[in-house]
Amino acid sequence: MTSTAPSTTADQLRQIFMKGLDAGATVRVRRPNSLFQLELPSYMGDGDGAQIYVRPRAGGKVLVTDLGATRMRISYESSVTPTLDHHLAKLAELHGFALDEGAFTTEVSASDLVPAALGLLQLEAVAERWSVKARVRQRETSRFRAQAIELLSDLFPERVEEQFGNPETDPDGLYTVDAVIHGTRELAIALVPNDVEGERAVSAKLMVESRLPQNTVWLAIPRNLEKLRTETRLRLIRSYMPLGNSLADDHEVIRAKLRNMAA
Amino acid sequence: MSVERQPTTIAELIVCPKSNDAVGRSKHDGTNLRLDAELVAPLAPGSFRIFVRVLRDLNESFSIGLTYRTSPAATDTVLLRLNGDHGTHVNPDRSVVAPGPHVHYFREPLWSAPPRPGAQMKWATAISATYLSAAYTRVVTR
Numbered sequence: 001m002t003s004t005a006p007s008t009t010a011d012q013l014r015q016i017f018m019k020g021l022d023a024g025a026t027v028r029v030r031r032p033n034s035l036f037q038l039e040l041p042s043y044m045g046d047g048d049g050a051q052i053y054v055r056p057r058a059g060g061k062v063l064v065t066d067l068g069a070t071r072m073r074i075s076y077e078s079s080v081t082p083t084l085d086h087h088l089a090k091l092a093e094l095h096g097f098a099l100d101e102g103a104f105t106t107e108v109s110a111s112d113l114v115p116a117a118l119g120l121l122q123l124e125a126v127a128e129r130w131s132v133k134a135r136v137r138q139r140e141t142s143r144f145r146a147q148a149i150e151l152l153s154d155l156f157p158e159r160v161e162e163q164f165g166n167p168e169t170d171p172d173g174l175y176t177v178d179a180v181i182h183g184t185r186e187l188a189i190a191l192v193p194n195d196v197e198g199e200r201a202v203s204a205k206l207m208v209e210s211r212l213p214q215n216t217v218w219l220a221i222p223r224n225l226e227k228l229r230t231e232t233r234l235r236l237i238r239s240y241m242p243l244g245n246s247l248a249d250d251h252e253v254i255r256a257k258l259r260n261m262a263a
Numbered sequence: 264m265s266v267e268r269q270p271t272t273i274a275e276l277i278v279c280p281k282s283n284d285a286v287g288r289s290k291h292d293g294t295n296l297r298l299d300a301e302l303v304a305p306l307a308p309g310s311f312r313i314f315v316r317v318l319r320d321l322n323e324s325f326s327i328g329l330t331y332r333t334s335p336a337a338t339d340t341v342l343l344r345l346n347g348d349h350g351t352h353v354n355p356d357r358s359v360v361a362p363g364p365h366v367h368y369f370r371e372p373l374w375s376a377p378p379r380p381g382a383q384m385k386w387a388t389a390i391s392a393t394y395l396s397a398a399y400t401r402v403v404t405r
Contacts, residue, residue: 028350028362030321039350039362046367049350053321068294069324069349072316076328077339080292102293139338146336 027054038113042121044073044128050121054113061107064116068103070124074131078138087134088127095123141193144223148191148247149179155258156181164188166208175200175207183262186216190240193223198232202239217261219243221254270307272375276331277342279306283313294319309333324349331378340378343368 024041030053038052051069054062071080071088078084080102089099096119097106104123108116152160165176178201181187188208190201205218220240225233236242243257244250270279281302289298295316302311310332317325328344344367346352352360368374 035320037350043353047353047355048346049352051349067318067320067324069318071293072295072318072326075295075297075316076314076326076341076344077330080297102295135338142336142338146334 038117040117040121044124045132048073050124052117052120054117057107060110062110062113062116063105063107064113064120065100065103065105066120066124068101070104070127071102073128078131078135084131084134087130091127091130092123095119095126097123137194141197141223144193144247145178145191148221151247151251151255152179152181152189152258155255156183156262159183164208164211165204166211170207175204177201177204177208180212181258181262185262186212187258187262188212188216188218190218190220190236192220192225192228192236195229195232198222198228198236202235205239217241219258219261221247223247268306270304271377273342273369273378274374276307276311276378277329279304281311289315291319307331309337310335312339318349321349323347333378341367342378 020041026039028037028039029035030037034055036054038054039049040052042050044050051066053065053067055065057063071084074080074084085099085102088104092099092104096116097104099105104120104127106116106119149160149162159182161180161182162178163173163176164178164180165173167173170176177188178191179189181189188205190197190204192198192201201220209216218240220236220242222228222236222242222245224246225242226245228236243254247254270276281304283300283302289296291297296319298315300313302313304311312330312332313328314330315325315327325347326344329342330339331342332339346365346367348363350362352365354360
């Protein structure tokens with residue numbers, strides 16, 4: 001068997017690369033003298049081009065920004081919340097950008113335009129990927145909640161009060177227990193799909209326990225107890241009795257325990 | 264095309280009769296102008312929403328879309344989306360839509376199938392929509 005050595009040299013590769021970049025990259029004037037769009041042959045999952053805009057600044061600097069297009073794209077299917085902005089700001093910081101009124105921005109010397117533009121391109125891709133994963137998590141959380149509420153409503157028709165809170169101390173209803181089953185002995189139930197909700201459940205108990213009798217039983221239905229962070233799991237267990245490790249795996253066990261406790 | 268029975272496919276959901284009881288209010292949110300309005304569609308089991316987004320500093324770059332949610336516990340799926348001029352678009356078959364207004368839509372076989380979240384990331388394609396978008400541009404940027 002004979003083999004031939006690769007014939008493409010580094011110089012040839014460089015020429016191909018630069019020619020391709022030259023052909024694929026364009027600069028469009030969007031507002032004369034004040035706003036330019038840099039188009040690169042780079043596209044998001046739905047085919048839309050990466051959004052890279054440049055504003056000239058004094059002293060030979062340029063502002064490189066997406067004008068808020070990334071956050072706008074995410075908002076098609078997701079709510080714009082402080083949590084979303086918090087995550088976008090963290091991602092921006094990792095890439096040398098800031099989140100300014102919803103736009104990714106960084107100011108650099110004009111000579112650093114290329115690395116800044118490529119950094120923004122990478123940031124947009126990461127943010128988009130993060131938002132897709134967040135939507136999947138949101139969908140799983142919603143499904144878990146719906147299944148748990150369905151179980152409770154099926155077991156205790158007319159006795160389930162959802163989002164039991166304390167309007168006096170928490171008028172915005174930020175810290176509520178997911179469900180209270182009314183009866184001779186009240187059951188306060190926290191639905192725990194993830195760490196954040198686990199921590200919220202612990203705080204919610206402190207907020208609402210004064211509104212419930214002392215013999216109330218505090219129960220937790222976790223989506224997956226083992227997947228919670230150790231600290232959160234321990235805090236949760238100190239405040240609530242988990243009815244099982246996972247609603248999906250222990251559905252019948254949880255159903256039986258609830259029925260016995262409410263009897 | 265008239266749909267009297269319960270719509271299930273993306274094509275049927277897009278054309279089924281809808282109305283909105285209350286006009287949504289637009290909201291300035293940093294660099295975006297946002298408007299969302301729930302639509303009522305008696306024939307459909309889920310819920311519809313129309314959204315409008317406009318970039319404050321580049322108002323010809325806007326997005327108008329129709330979303331559908333199969334149940335309260337589900338997440339939205341964008342059924343159809345009209346974009347203004349935000350640059351070049353490339354389709355899954357590598358065909359390129361030149362910079363300018365364009366419509367994102369599903370191709371077959373998904374066009375004739377029920378919506379599933381995330382599908383548009385892989386299957387949306389776009390066509391130039393100069394006339395339609397010009398009308399929207401006048402409305403949105405007025």
